[in-house]
Amino acid sequence: MGKLYGNYLISLYLVVKILYIINALGQLWLLNSFISNDTNKYQLYGVDVLIAIWNKQQPDTRLFPRITLCDFQIREMQNVHDHTVQCALPINLFNEKIFIFLWFWCHLVALLSVVGLISLIWTLFTMNRVSYLKKYLRITGKIRTGNSIDEKLIRQFVNDYLRQDGVFALRLMAKNSNDCVTSEVIGALFEYYKKHYKPARTIMQKDSENKLSGSVGSMLRPSAPYDVDLA
Secondary structure, eight states, X not given: OOGXXXXXXXXXXXXXXXXXXXXXXXXXXXXXXXXXXXXXXXXXXXXXXHHHHHTTOOOOOSSSOSEEEEEEXXXXXXXXXEEEEEEEOTHHHHHHXXXXXXXXXXXXXXXXXXXXXXXXXXXXXXHHHHHHHHHXXXXXXXXXXXXXXXXXXXXXXXXXXXXXXXXXXHHHHHHHSOHHHHHHHHHHHHHHHHHHTHHHHHHHHHHHHHHHHHHHHHHHSOOOOOOOOOO
């Protein structure tokens, strides 16, 4: 994992995705710790609300009671009298709506973050990367369908030249632009790879073959006769 291995950018992106999930779950844990009481838990609050709506009932308000009992004291002369009366808490009408929204929002963010992490892991597979670039190269006519040489060349182009960070950068570019720009950039990179990398390998292979044939030829070539000085 690092720049030399071609996966530095994708590794950072994976770490950020995992931090998103931890952030969403951490907020749910904090809300549950602060709001829950001995009998009701905030982590199940949204489920209870959905069940109440399905049964056409009012949601349970034990976490945010609208009516409660209030204790207060009244001093008359030198005597203090304790009274308990029923009180209305209109502020909880707003609180329950706010925290219902927060419950669904945090769960939605956590779910989407998990889906994004899974889709990112899916893009790391070699088969998916090759098929992604092959689609654009076929559009531009850089490769031919069913050609084994082109299939091998595009695999080398993906695994040896672009690698994971390069393909990921092209995916980000495709999301923020259009297919025309992406296909032109991929086609230009592919042509650059064929000119500067594939011929170099071919020349090295030809040089090694020439050296091998030259050494074999020198071994099979008859040696020159010795010069004899009769004088």
